[in-house]
Every structure is written in C-alpha cells, then in structure tokens.
Amino acid sequence: MIRINNIFELHNLKVDNYLFEVMEDSLKIINRKEKFEINLTYNKENVISTLETIKKLTEIKIVLDNFKDREILSYIESKGFNKLLWNPIGKAMHRFNMIEAGDRVAVGISGGKDSIVLFNALVRIKKIANLDFEIIPIHIHMKEDLSDLSELTAYIKKFGYDLKVIETNLGNLVKEKNPCFLCGRLRRGILYTFMKENGINKLALGHHKDDIIETFLLNIIYQGNRNIMKPAYFSEEHQVTVIRPLAFVEEKNIISYSKKLSLPILETKCPYETSVDSKRLRIKNIIKDISLETPDVRSTILNSINDLF
Structure with a gap:
C-alpha cells in the first residue's frame, strides 16, 4: 500500500512494472514490461475515484493521508x-x-x-x-x-x-x-x-x-x-x-x-x-x-x- 498527501506525489513513481506520470489534470500509467499505457483524467479536488480506478486496473493500493473536506464523504461511502x-x-x-x-x-x-x-x-x-x-x-x-x-x-x-x-x-x-x-x-x-x-x-x-x-x-x-x-x-x-x-x-x-x-x-x-x-x-x-x-x-x-x- 502506498500513502500520498496529493496525487502529484505519484509523478515518476515506480511500482512493480508500472511508472506513473502525473500532469495537471491527467495521469499516465506505463507498464514497462508489457509495453502498454493507461491514461486517466482526474479532478484535483476529488481524486478518490481515480485511486480506486488505479487499484482496479493495476492492483496497486494507493491511499490519501490528508483529505480535502469534499473528499471525505467520497472515501467513506466507497461503492x-x-x-x-x-x-x-x-x-x-x-x-x-x-x-x-x-x-x-x-x-x-x-x-x-x-x-x-x-x-x-x-x-x-x-x-x-x-x-x-x-x-x-x-x-x-x-x-x-x-x-x-x-x-x-x-x-x-x-x-x-x-x-x-x-x-x-x-x-x-x-x-x-x-x-x-x-x-x-x-x-x-x-x-x-x-x-x-x-x-x-x-x-x-x-x-x-x-x-x-x-x-x-x-x-x-x-x-x-x-x-x-x-x-x-x-x-x-x-x-x-x-x-x-x-x-x-x-x-x-x-x-x-x-x-x-x-x-x-x-x-x-x-x-x-x-x-x-x-x-x-x-x-x-x-x-x-x-x-x-x-x-x-x-x-x-x-x-x-x-x-x-
């Protein structure tokens, strides 16, 4: 499990075969071994759903250590x-x-x-x-x-x-x-x-x-x-x-x-x-x-x- 304070901390992070690249409102996840990319957009004010999508696609669990107020309800309720x-x-x-x-x-x-x-x-x-x-x-x-x-x-x-x-x-x-x-x-x-x-x-x-x-x-x-x-x-x-x-x-x-x-x-x-x-x-x-x-x-x-x- 990876802990972050904000989504920008994922930039250049290497986990297993994946490399993360974070832009202003999107991110790219590159699988260096199997040679494919995953492209996602995100909302800086609410990145919970993006982190859940990352887990589904890569099985990498990433959690926020600090919530913005509007993120709290999204995190708690989950799906x-x-x-x-x-x-x-x-x-x-x-x-x-x-x-x-x-x-x-x-x-x-x-x-x-x-x-x-x-x-x-x-x-x-x-x-x-x-x-x-x-x-x-x-x-x-x-x-x-x-x-x-x-x-x-x-x-x-x-x-x-x-x-x-x-x-x-x-x-x-x-x-x-x-x-x-x-x-x-x-x-x-x-x-x-x-x-x-x-x-x-x-x-x-x-x-x-x-x-x-x-x-x-x-x-x-x-x-x-x-x-x-x-x-x-x-x-x-x-x-x-x-x-x-x-x-x-x-x-x-x-x-x-x-x-x-x-x-x-x-x-x-x-x-x-x-x-x-x-x-x-x-x-x-x-x-x-x-x-x-x-x-x-x-x-x-x-x-x-x-x-x-």
Missing part, C-alpha cells in the same frame, strides 16, 4: 455498500432516534474493525444530515499493550478529529473467571467517568447485529435469561445514552468494507477472542454453520427479539 452498510445504519439511527442536534457523542475506538467503521459512519452522518452534533473519538489503552497507535491516530486525524487516548492498568485488573465481561464493564466505566467530566451525553459503541444475537443466545443458554444488547438505551446510573448504530449491520459486511478501505486495524493482543474455550466463539460458529442452510438465520433471530428492544 457497493448502500444496502449492506449505510441503509441498515440509517434504519437503526432513525428508529431509535440515536442522535439529535446539540449531542456530544463519545465514540469508543478500540482499534478493531467495528469501532473504526462506526467512526466512519458517524462522520458520514454528520456530513449528510442536517444535524449539528459533536464527535469525540476515545481509545482506552492498556499500559501493558505495546501496540503502535500512530497509524490509528493518523487515520482519525485526517478526518479532522483528534483521538483521545486514556491510559489504564486495566490488564492487571482483569484476572477473573469471566474476564471479557469485566473488561468491557471496566472500559465503559472509564468512558463514563471521562464523559461526565467533559459534559458528553452520548456514548456510541461498535456492537453489530452478530454481537446482539450472540449475546442473546449466550444469555439464554448459559445464564437462563433474555437480556440483550439494546440498540439504544439511557443509563440511569451514569446519566448517559448508549447507542449502537451498527445494530442492524452483519459482521461479514463490516469485514468486506474494512478490507476494501484497508482500515488501520490494531492487531488484538487479547487471548480470549480466539480461545477454543470462548463461549462466544462457540455460539458464533454454531450460527455460521446454521447459516449455510439458512442464510437469513441472523435476521430471523434478530426479528424474534424485536420486542425486547
């Missing part, structure tokens, strides 16, 4: 995701009235695919909706985790936002029988405290359709209750509203979008996410197996708990 991503997000946002004018929305950025797609979705909504609300991206970072946050921070920055990083010794606290539940609870506790101190009234989390139905089945099978992850609810304890804009989006579509945009996903250091002893992973695999003969099983399960929302 082919209206039905899979933007429509279900819009449906959830509208049904549960997730964001209103004047809201200050904290976005939990774990660095995983779900939270980055959530961030993109909220930036998109702010661009296209007639709503004045604030987006505050926040990352809870364990001091024991040596992951490099520079790429994630730079990604958030090119949309015009600063990633707030809150360091914690959470890793030393999570030594319980059910570490995933406790870890999530402690992370949200840190977020709630920060929100209260900074007058932030809503918290956006990246849980998607698969998370909701997996949690429901986990509670049914292992806890004997019908508790669910609600797409939106008001926490009386913390006096904040929690929203999940990806509630109607299937994980496979988030994965497709993440791969197409080459999102800067942090490599997870958590051993519980892929552990063979993970009950959630077991449920996930069961649903995956059933979906082979019943492709709409996720929607069927979600519809069956619609009354609990």
Whole structure:
C-alpha cells in the first residue's frame, strides 16, 4: 500500500512494472514490461475515484493521508455498500432516534474493525444530515499493550478529529473467571467517568447485529435469561445514552468494507477472542454453520427479539 498527501506525489513513481506520470489534470500509467499505457483524467479536488480506478486496473493500493473536506464523504461511502452498510445504519439511527442536534457523542475506538467503521459512519452522518452534533473519538489503552497507535491516530486525524487516548492498568485488573465481561464493564466505566467530566451525553459503541444475537443466545443458554444488547438505551446510573448504530449491520459486511478501505486495524493482543474455550466463539460458529442452510438465520433471530428492544 502506498500513502500520498496529493496525487502529484505519484509523478515518476515506480511500482512493480508500472511508472506513473502525473500532469495537471491527467495521469499516465506505463507498464514497462508489457509495453502498454493507461491514461486517466482526474479532478484535483476529488481524486478518490481515480485511486480506486488505479487499484482496479493495476492492483496497486494507493491511499490519501490528508483529505480535502469534499473528499471525505467520497472515501467513506466507497461503492457497493448502500444496502449492506449505510441503509441498515440509517434504519437503526432513525428508529431509535440515536442522535439529535446539540449531542456530544463519545465514540469508543478500540482499534478493531467495528469501532473504526462506526467512526466512519458517524462522520458520514454528520456530513449528510442536517444535524449539528459533536464527535469525540476515545481509545482506552492498556499500559501493558505495546501496540503502535500512530497509524490509528493518523487515520482519525485526517478526518479532522483528534483521538483521545486514556491510559489504564486495566490488564492487571482483569484476572477473573469471566474476564471479557469485566473488561468491557471496566472500559465503559472509564468512558463514563471521562464523559461526565467533559459534559458528553452520548456514548456510541461498535456492537453489530452478530454481537446482539450472540449475546442473546449466550444469555439464554448459559445464564437462563433474555437480556440483550439494546440498540439504544439511557443509563440511569451514569446519566448517559448508549447507542449502537451498527445494530442492524452483519459482521461479514463490516469485514468486506474494512478490507476494501484497508482500515488501520490494531492487531488484538487479547487471548480470549480466539480461545477454543470462548463461549462466544462457540455460539458464533454454531450460527455460521446454521447459516449455510439458512442464510437469513441472523435476521430471523434478530426479528424474534424485536420486542425486547
């Protein structure tokens, strides 16, 4: 993957068998081995579509490190995701009235695919909706985790936002029988405290359709209750509203979008996410197996708990 600040940085660039020549409003891509040329025109104010065309024709992935304002929406929306991503997000946002004018929305950025797609979705909504609300991206970072946050921070920055990083010794606290539940609870506790101190009234989390139905089945099978992850609810304890804009989006579509945009996903250091002893992973695999003969099983399960929302 090649990173550029503007299209003129491609001039005289040599990649594999290709040589780039950039003119004022056009560019030439010369294949020196097979002796052919590709000629493209471009708009300096919006080169996203040109970069996508280059990838299709040459398989060379080029991304902009700095966006002009008008390029942001073009980049986020990409192509082919209206039905899979933007429509279900819009449906959830509208049904549960997730964001209103004047809201200050904290976005939990774990660095995983779900939270980055959530961030993109909220930036998109702010661009296209007639709503004045604030987006505050926040990352809870364990001091024991040596992951490099520079790429994630730079990604958030090119949309015009600063990633707030809150360091914690959470890793030393999570030594319980059910570490995933406790870890999530402690992370949200840190977020709630920060929100209260900074007058932030809503918290956006990246849980998607698969998370909701997996949690429901986990509670049914292992806890004997019908508790669910609600797409939106008001926490009386913390006096904040929690929203999940990806509630109607299937994980496979988030994965497709993440791969197409080459999102800067942090490599997870958590051993519980892929552990063979993970009950959630077991449920996930069961649903995956059933979906082979019943492709709409996720929607069927979600519809069956619609009354609990």
